[in-house]
Amino acid sequence: MLNLLKPKILMLASPKVIYSLSAFRYKHEIPKHLEKVPKEKDPSFSQMIEYYYHAAAQVMEPMMIKELEKYPYMKKEQREQRVSAMLKLMGSTTNLLEVTFPIIRGDGRYELITGYRAHHTRHRLPLKGGIRYAMDVDADEIRALAYLMAFKTACVNVPFGGSKGGIRIDPKKYTAQELQTITRRYTMELLRRNMIGPGIDVPAPDVNTGEREMSWLVDQYVKTFGYNDVNALAITTGKPVAIGGINGRTAATGRGLFKAAECFLNDKDWMDLLGWKTGWKDKTVIVQGFGNVGSHASLFVVEAGAKLIGVQEIDVSLVNENGIDPKDLMDYYTKNKKSVKGYMKAKEKSGSLLGEKCDILMPCATQKVLTAENAGSVQAKMILEGANGPSTPAADEILRKKNVLIVPDMYCNAGGVTVSYFEYLKNINHVSYGKMHVKREQAMINEIFNSLNSADKGKDKFKPNVDLERIRDCTREADIVDAGLQTVMETAAEGIKQVANEFALCNDLRTAAFIYSILKIFRALEVTGISQQ
Numbered sequence: 001m002l003n004l005l006k007p008k009i010l011m012l013a014s015p016k017v018i019y020s021l022s023a024f025r026y027k028h029e030i031p032k033h034l035e036k037v038p039k040e041k042d043p044s045f046s047q048m049i050e051y052y053y054h055a056a057a058q059v060m061e062p063m064m065i066k067e068l069e070k071y072p073y074m075k076k077e078q079r080e081q082r083v084s085a086m087l088k089l090m091g092s093t094t095n096l097l098e099v100t101f102p103i104i105r106g107d108g109r110y111e112l113i114t115g116y117r118a119h120h121t122r123h124r125l126p127l128k129g130g131i132r133y134a135m136d137v138d139a140d141e142i143r144a145l146a147y148l149m150a151f152k153t154a155c156v157n158v159p160f161g162g163s164k165g166g167i168r169i170d171p172k173k174y175t176a177q178e179l180q181t182i183t184r185r186y187t188m189e190l191l192r193r194n195m196i197g198p199g200i201d202v203p204a205p206d207v208n209t210g211e212r213e214m215s216w217l218v219d220q221y222v223k224t225f226g227y228n229d230v231n232a233l234a235i236t237t238g239k240p241v242a243i244g245g246i247n248g249r250t251a252a253t254g255r256g257l258f259k260a261a262e263c264f265l266n267d268k269d270w271m272d273l274l275g276w277k278t279g280w281k282d283k284t285v286i287v288q289g290f291g292n293v294g295s296h297a298s299l300f301v302v303e304a305g306a307k308l309i310g311v312q313e314i315d316v317s318l319v320n321e322n323g324i325d326p327k328d329l330m331d332y333y334t335k336n337k338k339s340v341k342g343y344m345k346a347k348e349k350s351g352s353l354l355g356e357k358c359d360i361l362m363p364c365a366t367q368k369v370l371t372a373e374n375a376g377s378v379q380a381k382m383i384l385e386g387a388n389g390p391s392t393p394a395a396d397e398i399l400r401k402k403n404v405l406i407v408p409d410m411y412c413n414a415g416g417v418t419v420s421y422f423e424y425l426k427n428i429n430h431v432s433y434g435k436m437h438v439k440r441e442q443a444m445i446n447e448i449f450n451s452l453n454s455a456d457k458g459k460d461k462f463k464p465n466v467d468l469e470r471i472r473d474c475t476r477e478a479d480i481v482d483a484g485l486q487t488v489m490e491t492a493a494e495g496i497k498q499v500a501n502e503f504a505l506c507n508d509l510r511t512a513a514f515i516y517s518i519l520k521i522f523r524a525l526e527v528t529g530i531s532q533q
């Protein structure tokens with residue numbers, strides 16, 4: 001099947017720019033400790049992300065060496081050495097902090113809590129990445145997620161480095177008061193070590209955290225280290241709008257996933273590869289994880305014409321061939337203490353839905369859910385990776401060979417960090433979107449038509465068309481954010497597609513996204529040089 005893909009994709013590429021896999025002798029080696037990863041059933045999360053990175057680095061190394069021909073004084077060997085050093089640097093984690101601190105529970109019991117924060121490459125500051133609360137949080141997981149963040153921010157061109165944090169707790173077992181104590185104490189541990197700050201590293205929500213936790217974090221900073229900092233609100237994104245958050249951040253990751261998918265679904269060349277008509281109409285969708293990302297993604301895809309036929313949650317799965325209404329299920333999930341169990345408008349089913357018949361699968365829960373063991377049974381032709389790291393390398397290969405189009409996490413779920421960037425800008429600029437210019441632009445458009453009509457003396461002969469009206473009336477912050485997100489997702493999609501073509505990667509969009517991102521970090525590191533301080 002894969003061979004069928006090749007000629008079509010190659011047709012899109014200019015033969016001159018294809019970096020033939022056989023024309024170069026690879027020097028960049030997959031590190032020894034990662035050699036087994038592509039076949040492993042359950043690789044370590046960080047090793048699996050490392051593996052993806054190094055595999056992409058191998059493909060692009062010749063191009064990077066060639067790029068350094070811009071330095072005529074460098075010998076070939078020096079160029080190779082420089083590239084090799086950069087590749088190692090980009091593949092390494094700068095800081096990994098583990099902190100343990102005590103809290104006193106509501107009933108007087110003492111408990112030790114462990115948290116983490118990892119910084120990947122510091123090619124750009126501040127670093128950026130969410131904070132998750134879950135029982136599987138450990139150093140390996142947080143390192144993997146920070147790694148991914150570095151390439152994700154580069155992929156969508158937001159000027160941040162990559163980081164991630166987490167606390168090993170099951171938040172369901174703590175009261176809100178206890179969670180507040182834990183969040184504030186964790187914030188202090190990070191602040192004392194200079195690990196977060198508006199210009200250092202800016203957290204955001206992730207699994208089991210949201211506006212509430214971000215409010216506590218901001219408040220802790222404002223009242224301590226940040227009391228004198230005019231940019232104090234920029235210590236985190238994903239805050240409530242009332243304290244400097246941005247309209248649209250909560251839904252942003254799901255919205256971004258939808259926009260990412262559209263960039264492929266509306267592209268005839270890519271849809272021809274799947275034998276699909278373009279667009280969402282009548283495409284059936286199954287989502288895994290109905291939290292922030294999964295529920296919002298479901299909402300947008302259904303709004304666009306797809307049918308949600310299955311929802312797999314941690315405790316139960318729901319199916320309905322006639323479609324599940326995501327808004328209705330979201331309301332139920334929220335009222336039902338974040339569970340879809342007992343929802344009457346769909347059938348409950350035990351076990352996984354990942355192998356069930358559908359067109360599009362959206363893994364939006366957690367990492368390593370598509371593995372060597374279940375990838376063979378996946379029937380979907382398109383996978384939208386809302387979660388970070390849902391596919392192991394073994395699964396990735398099986399799926400690609402089955403002609404499945406995987407829109408990879410680093411791009412597919414980057415809507416969150418993109419809108420976080422807009423929020424960060426709002427905070428450091430101290431002005432909300434549209435405040436200064438939207439009314440003036442609207443008036444300008446109206447005046448253009450007024451003057452055309454009065455010059456022509458015809459009564460209202462000239463009118464803005466629907467598209468111009470839409471732009472003129474796009475005045476709310478949420479609309480401006482949506483338009484910005486659209487631009488970002490489209491630009492990144494174009495870049496990824498171009499890399500896929502140039503390197504003849506067929507349907508391997510993950511490697512394409514890595515290459516697209518690595519190249520940007522490489523160029524940033526390369527021009528600034530490697531400091532010896």
Ligand SMILES: NC(=O)C1=CN([C@@H]2O[C@H](COP(=O)(O)OP(=O)(O)OC[C@H]3O[C@@H](n4cnc5c(N)ncnc54)[C@H](O)[C@@H]3O)[C@@H](O)[C@H]2O)C=CC1
Pocket residue numbers: 205206207208209253288289290291292293294312313314315338364365366367386387388413414416417
């Ligand atoms: N919140 C955000 O803005 C972003 C989140 N992500 C990633 O998306 C994924 C989900 O994050 P959120 O939606 O924010 O978390 P969340 O905590 O809001 O929701 C996660 C949902 O997945 C369910 N779940 C967990 N394990 C499951 C399993 N094995 N099978 C089925 N359901 C399961 C949970 O019960 C919960 O309903 C994570 O991988 C996260 O890192 C990525 C980019 C941004």
Ligand SMILES: O=C(O)CCC(=O)C(=O)O
Pocket residue numbers: 128129130131149152202203204205206237388413414416417418420
């Ligand atoms: O919004 C952000 O800054 C980070 C979101 C995040 O943690 C992620 O994309 O995985």
